[in-house]
Structures are given as C-alpha cells and as structure tokens.
Amino acid sequence: MSLIHLYDTTLRDGTQAEEISFLVADKIRIAQKLDELGVHYIEGGWPGSNPKDIAFFKEVKKVSLKQAKIAAFGSTRRAKTTPEKDNNLRTLIEAEPDAVTIFGKTWDFHVREALRISGEANLELIYDSLAYLKQHVAEVFYDAEHFFDGYKANPEYAIDTLKAAQQAQADCIVLCDTNGGTLPHELPAILTEVKKHIQTPLGIHTHNDSECAVANSLMAVEHGIVHVQGTLNGFGERCGNANLCSIIASLQLKMGHQCLTEKQLQRLREVSRYVYELANLVPNPHQAYVGNSAFAHKGGVHVSAIQRHPETYEHIRPEQVGNVTRVLVSDLSGRSNVLAKAEQFNINLDSKDPVTMEILEKIKDLENKGYQFEGAEASFELLMRRALGSVKQFFSIIGFRVIDSKRHGEEKPFSEATVQVKVGGRIEHTAAEGSGPINALDNALRKALESFYPQVKDMRLFDYKVRVLPTGKGTASITRVLLESGDKNMRWGTVGVSDNIIDASYQALVDALQYKLLKDAEDE
Ligand SMILES: CC(=O)SCCNC(=O)CCNC(=O)[C@H](O)C(C)(C)COP(=O)(O)OP(=O)(O)OC[C@H]1O[C@@H](n2cnc3c(N)ncnc32)[C@H](O)[C@@H]1OP(=O)(O)O
Ligand SMILES: CC(=O)C(=O)O
Structure with missing residues (x-):
C-alpha cells in the first residue's frame, strides 16, 4: 500500500477552535511530540497573521526535529497587489519553512462575494502566488478552499482553479471541505472527475460539521488521495477538523497503509492526551481509539x-x-x-x-x-476488601461536628470542624478551620490522623465534584460527591452519597484516607 502523508494542522486550524490558544512554547512542545509520533508535516501557523506565529517559525528552527517538515500557512496574494509586493507571501518566505501551504478560492460564489473579483482574476491569483512561492520554498501545497461546494456549484470553474495550481507546479493540491457539509457518498464521483484533469498528487482537508470529517478523509484515501490533513483530537474551527488520531489508526490498522511505525502508533493516546493537556481541555472520554472509554x-x-x-x-x-x-x-x-x-x-x-x-x-x-x-x-x-474482611481498620471516626456561621451580611462565612478519631486504643479530638465546611472537615480529619500516620501530609485533593441526583426534592436532594485524591505515586477516586452534602463529602474523604493508608501499608 502507498505511503499516505500525514499533515497536521493542530497548531493552525486547531487554534481556530473557539476555546484553544497555545503559547509559542506550547506550540514548540506540541511540534516535538508530533514529530516523535511520526507525522510528516506540521503546519505551525500563519506568519502573516500575528507575531506569535512568526515567533513560532523562529523558535522551531532551534529544536531538532527527527523527521517532520514544518509548513507555514497563508493565502493567495491580495487582488490589488503583485506576488512580489504581497505582505502575506513575503512573511511566508521570511518564515523559512520547509513547506508552504496557501489557500485559494475554488467556489465562484466566494470569488464574487468574499474576494469581489472576477473568476479570471482569481485564477491569476492562484497561479502567480504559487509560481512565485515555488521559486523560494522547497515544497508548495495548494489548499483548494471550499472545493466540494465549489465543484457542486460550478464544476468547470472549480476544476479550472485546480488546473491553475497544477500549472504553477504545486507539489500537492488539497481538496478542502471547508464548510464540512459534504457526505462520504458524494466523494467517489467527484474524485474520479478531478483525477481526469489533475495529475498533481491530491490531498484532503475536511471539517466535521456533518460529523463526517474522518469518514470523508478515509473515503478520499480509498480513492487515491495521498496526503491527509487533520488535527489531533479533531480540534478546529466550528465543529472541528478531521481527527487525525482516528484517521491514523484506521489507515494503519484497518486499511493497510503504513503511516507510522508500530511503536509510534502505540504512542497515539499519549500524544492525544498531551495535546489536551497543553490546550487545557479535559480529554473526551468517548473519543474513538484513544479515549478512556474506548475500551x-x-x-x-x-x-x-x-x-x-x-x-x-x-x-x-x-x-x-x-x-x-x-x-x-x-x-x-x-x-x-x-x-x-x-x-x-x-x-x-x-x-x-x-x-x-x-x-x-x-x-x-x-x-x-x-x-x-x-x-x-x-x-x-x-x-470488596471489606466484604472479604481483608482490610485493616486504620482508624474509626467517633463523630464530627461542622459549624458554618455568618454573623452579619458583609462578613465572610466562618467554617470550623471538630472530629474525634480513634486509632488503636487512643482517641484524638481536633478542630480545624477551612475555606468552607468541607475544607474545614478535611483539615480536621487530616490533623487528627497526622500524629498517628504522618504520611497523610503527602496526600492532596485534586478534584471535588458534587452531583445533585434528580429526586425532585430541591435543596433536600441526594448528592453524590466524587473525590480525586493523590500523592507522589498515584491518584485515586472515592465516592460518598447522602442527602447531606457534608456527610457525602465525609464518606468520600474517609475512603480516600483509608485507601492512602492501605496502599502505603501494602508498599511497606
Ligand atoms: C478556511 C480557512 O480556515 S482559511 C484560514 C482562516 N484563518 C484566519 O483567518 C486566521 C488568521 N487571520 C488573520 O489573522 C487575519 O484575517 C489576516 C491577518 C490574515 C487578514 O486580516 P485583514 O487584512 O484585516 O483582513 P480580514 O481578516 O478582514 O480578511 C478579509 C480579507 O482577506 C481577503 N482574502 C480572503 N481570502 C483570500 C484569499 N484566498 N486570497 C487572497 N485574499 C483573500 C479578502 O479579500 C479580504 O481582503 P480585502 O479586505 O482587501 O477585500
Ligand atoms: C484551508 C482550510 O483550512 C479549509 O479550507 O478549511
């Protein structure tokens, strides 16, 4: 099977997602990860857009990538200028990338409405922008924006735009489903027609507005496309781009295309999560192949x-x-x-x-x-261990009391908890304050236990989630508390349920402490 070139645009189209913005340092770290994963091209940004993207292209030269090529993104020249004088083309060349990708208009409607120029003038933009870039950059790719919509509206004109790119010697012509409205069954006939006119290697760039971005990309490969663009985790404008994680796994494991080595493929989940982490987003547990729930x-x-x-x-x-x-x-x-x-x-x-x-x-x-x-x-x-009678009772709680008071309107509420803990034959009675009643209880429990088990100091609370269960009882509803606790070695989750939120939290806190002591004892 032929080699499919993987072109990642997480750092460009991925950042067009509503909630995503990467610092330059993050972009560099992601580029290094993508390189380790084995993607062939990394689109780093649009240098004509902002100083951050210019800085990325400067900084990325300082790191040595194993194999990935860095691509810079931009558009065809502005209508009123020449390629030599066009600011956008100049910044693309000055970025000194390994490859440049520019997008141009395929859809006559866009030429009329967005560019407000004639069809002929647009063909000139495409041709002379690409021909000019070819003199300065090793590889030049052409993103045919709105290709599928343009083809459906005016096939002859859409193919003419591709011919202009071919004539200018673009190294790859990438058919874009920019608005994401194309369905997989539409692709075979369109691709067959394109291939009658275009001999330049073809690529695909799809968006997920009909939830078909991955399916369309795979269908395109099935019909001879050799370059696939996408983003890690499907990040991207509106509903996102084609998810490269799913594309890579399907191409390699189901369609017989060798994109990565077996070892690199085994890092797919790790890289997916790394990108979530730097994007400051919670990973989608239901994500195909790499999500927590996938298996x-x-x-x-x-x-x-x-x-x-x-x-x-x-x-x-x-x-x-x-x-x-x-x-x-x-x-x-x-x-x-x-x-x-x-x-x-x-x-x-x-x-x-x-x-x-x-x-x-x-x-x-x-x-x-x-x-x-x-x-x-x-x-x-x-x-389970309690049912089997195989868990040591490290401590028992004789009782607790939580006081939460606000003596006048302007005053910050004051929270204090007292607990009585029994360890062996000894009883410890402690009190602690906190930011709110749960935190006060947490502090009092730890304080009481610390004199018996100093390792409790190492334990941290990472997450505290409260869910009100739908019983229709308003403030008397049942609440479920989920805690995520951890120490330097691991993290663990505990749960408590009660119609009293403090009691539910107490149950989850006690389990978290018991578990910590159990695991430490096992390690010893
Ligand atoms: C399909 C895609 O995802 S393409 C990528 C989209 N991404 C982005 O837009 C993010 C980065 N963009 C930016 O930072 C800014 O839009 C810039 C710096 C590129 C341009 O900013 P501005 O000069 O202020 O223009 P603006 O953002 O209003 O965009 C409209 C201009 O782009 C021109 N334009 C749009 N597409 C093209 C194209 N393919 N070729 C040439 N010009 C184009 C329009 O004709 C219009 O120019 P005009 O005002 O001279 O008529
Ligand atoms: C080029 C691009 O990002 C698109 O057409 O969606």
Missing part, C-alpha cells in the same frame, strides 16, 4: 465475553494505540465484572464464592441509592 466495558454480558476472548467486544487490540481495556462496575454488572476487578486489585476471588454474589448485590443496592463506582475505584476496592 471500557460496562455490561455484564460484554465483560463475560471479553474475558473469554477480547475480540468479542473490541474492534482492535487497545495496546496498538496505547490504550487499555477497562472493566467498569455498576448496576449493569454481572459476576464477570466483579471477578475482573478482583484480578485488577490482586484479590483472590472465585466465581463460586458466595462473597462474589454478595459484592454484586451490594454494588446494585448502592448504585440504586446513587453511588457510582466508575470514577471511584478506590471506594470499590475498599468495598
């Missing part, structure tokens, strides 16, 4: 089958893209879920052991009360 099995029937053979409910082996199989526990679980979790936690449990059924019934009962263990595996492990 997470919840239904008991599924879990039972994957334990017999993973392919029964997994379309690829998750480790091929650096992901892992996960088994979830919920009220949709059967014994297989419990047994799979026991194995994960190194707990010996037999399917015929009555405790297995007891644990399963307990989970279903707790889920019915509002508990959820998918984000609270530490609470679930404690539940």
Whole structure:
C-alpha cells in the first residue's frame, strides 16, 4: 500500500477552535511530540497573521526535529497587489519553512462575494502566488478552499482553479471541505472527475460539521488521495477538523497503509492526551481509539465475553494505540465484572464464592441509592476488601461536628470542624478551620490522623465534584460527591452519597484516607 502523508494542522486550524490558544512554547512542545509520533508535516501557523506565529517559525528552527517538515500557512496574494509586493507571501518566505501551504478560492460564489473579483482574476491569483512561492520554498501545497461546494456549484470553474495550481507546479493540491457539509457518498464521483484533469498528487482537508470529517478523509484515501490533513483530537474551527488520531489508526490498522511505525502508533493516546493537556481541555472520554472509554466495558454480558476472548467486544487490540481495556462496575454488572476487578486489585476471588454474589448485590443496592463506582475505584476496592474482611481498620471516626456561621451580611462565612478519631486504643479530638465546611472537615480529619500516620501530609485533593441526583426534592436532594485524591505515586477516586452534602463529602474523604493508608501499608 502507498505511503499516505500525514499533515497536521493542530497548531493552525486547531487554534481556530473557539476555546484553544497555545503559547509559542506550547506550540514548540506540541511540534516535538508530533514529530516523535511520526507525522510528516506540521503546519505551525500563519506568519502573516500575528507575531506569535512568526515567533513560532523562529523558535522551531532551534529544536531538532527527527523527521517532520514544518509548513507555514497563508493565502493567495491580495487582488490589488503583485506576488512580489504581497505582505502575506513575503512573511511566508521570511518564515523559512520547509513547506508552504496557501489557500485559494475554488467556489465562484466566494470569488464574487468574499474576494469581489472576477473568476479570471482569481485564477491569476492562484497561479502567480504559487509560481512565485515555488521559486523560494522547497515544497508548495495548494489548499483548494471550499472545493466540494465549489465543484457542486460550478464544476468547470472549480476544476479550472485546480488546473491553475497544477500549472504553477504545486507539489500537492488539497481538496478542502471547508464548510464540512459534504457526505462520504458524494466523494467517489467527484474524485474520479478531478483525477481526469489533475495529475498533481491530491490531498484532503475536511471539517466535521456533518460529523463526517474522518469518514470523508478515509473515503478520499480509498480513492487515491495521498496526503491527509487533520488535527489531533479533531480540534478546529466550528465543529472541528478531521481527527487525525482516528484517521491514523484506521489507515494503519484497518486499511493497510503504513503511516507510522508500530511503536509510534502505540504512542497515539499519549500524544492525544498531551495535546489536551497543553490546550487545557479535559480529554473526551468517548473519543474513538484513544479515549478512556474506548475500551471500557460496562455490561455484564460484554465483560463475560471479553474475558473469554477480547475480540468479542473490541474492534482492535487497545495496546496498538496505547490504550487499555477497562472493566467498569455498576448496576449493569454481572459476576464477570466483579471477578475482573478482583484480578485488577490482586484479590483472590472465585466465581463460586458466595462473597462474589454478595459484592454484586451490594454494588446494585448502592448504585440504586446513587453511588457510582466508575470514577471511584478506590471506594470499590475498599468495598470488596471489606466484604472479604481483608482490610485493616486504620482508624474509626467517633463523630464530627461542622459549624458554618455568618454573623452579619458583609462578613465572610466562618467554617470550623471538630472530629474525634480513634486509632488503636487512643482517641484524638481536633478542630480545624477551612475555606468552607468541607475544607474545614478535611483539615480536621487530616490533623487528627497526622500524629498517628504522618504520611497523610503527602496526600492532596485534586478534584471535588458534587452531583445533585434528580429526586425532585430541591435543596433536600441526594448528592453524590466524587473525590480525586493523590500523592507522589498515584491518584485515586472515592465516592460518598447522602442527602447531606457534608456527610457525602465525609464518606468520600474517609475512603480516600483509608485507601492512602492501605496502599502505603501494602508498599511497606
Ligand atoms: C478556511 C480557512 O480556515 S482559511 C484560514 C482562516 N484563518 C484566519 O483567518 C486566521 C488568521 N487571520 C488573520 O489573522 C487575519 O484575517 C489576516 C491577518 C490574515 C487578514 O486580516 P485583514 O487584512 O484585516 O483582513 P480580514 O481578516 O478582514 O480578511 C478579509 C480579507 O482577506 C481577503 N482574502 C480572503 N481570502 C483570500 C484569499 N484566498 N486570497 C487572497 N485574499 C483573500 C479578502 O479579500 C479580504 O481582503 P480585502 O479586505 O482587501 O477585500
Ligand atoms: C484551508 C482550510 O483550512 C479549509 O479550507 O478549511
């Protein structure tokens, strides 16, 4: 199978997404990751747009990339000037990239309305901008903006614009579904027609407005396209660009195209998450191939089958893209879920052991009360170990009291908690203040335990989520609290449920502390 060139535009079209903006340093770090992943071209930005993008092209020269080529993006020249005098083309050349990509108009409607010039003048813009760039830059790509809409409106003119790019010796002509409205079944006939007129290698650049960006890209490859543009995680203008993570995995694992090495493909999830991290966005758990839920099995029937053979409910082996199989526990679980979790936690449990059924019934009962263990595996492990009688009672709480007072309108509320903790035969009675009642309780619990277990100081709270369960009881509703705690070695999730938010938080805090002490004791 032919080599498909992967062209990443996360740093350009990706930053056209509403919530995304990268610092220059972040752009450089992402470029390095993309290079390690093995993409062939990295579009770094539009130097004619802003100083940050100019700085990127300066800075990227200082890092040594293993194999990726850096591309700069811009448009054809402005109508009222010549290529030599056009500011945008000048900045593209001054950026000294390995490749330049410029977009031009294909759709006669855009030529009329957006550029307000004649069709003939637009053909000249395309031709002389590309021909000029070819004299200065090693590789020049042409993005035929709105190609599919333009072709549907006026096929002859759309093909003429591509011919102008071909005549100017563009190295690749990229057909863009700029508005993202094209559907996969439309592509084969259009591509067959294009290939009758154009011998220059063809590329594809799609947007996801009809949720078909990846499908359109794959269909295009199936019909002879050799260069695929997209962004990591599908970041991009409006609904986003074609998600390169999905494209790479499908091309390589399902369509037989060697884009990356096997080892590089195994880093797909890591790179996807790295880009989320630098974009300051929470990863989409349901993202194909690389998401947390992509190989997470919840239904008991599924879990039972994957334990017999993973392919029964997994379309690829998750480790091929650096992901892992996960088994979830919920009220949709059967014994297989419990047994799979026991194995994960190194707990010996037999399917015929009555405790297995007891644990399963307990989970279903707790889920019915509002508990959820998918984000609270530490609470679930404690539940299992408690059912088996195999967890040490590091401490017990005799009681707690939380006071939250605001004595007059302008005063900041004051929160204080007292707890009584018993460890062995000793009772510790402590009080602590906090920013709000939960924080005060957290502080008091830790303070009480620290004299017995100094390692509690290392524990940090990373996330605190409260969900009001829909009972229709207003402020008397049941709340579920999910905590994410951690130390220098790991992170763990715990859960509490109550019609009293402080009690729900208390349960999750106590589980978090118990789990920390349990894991530290195991390590010792
Ligand atoms: C499909 C895509 O995603 S293309 C990429 C879109 N990305 C961006 O626009 C982000 C970066 N853009 C920018 O920073 C700015 O828009 C700039 C610096 C490029 C241009 O800024 P301005 O000069 O103020 O123009 P403005 O943003 O209003 O854009 C309209 C101008 O672009 C021109 N233009 C649009 N497309 C093209 C094209 N393919 N070739 C030549 N000129 C074009 C229009 O004719 C118009 O020029 P005019 O005002 O002289 O008639
Ligand atoms: C070039 C480009 O980004 C587009 O047509 O969507």
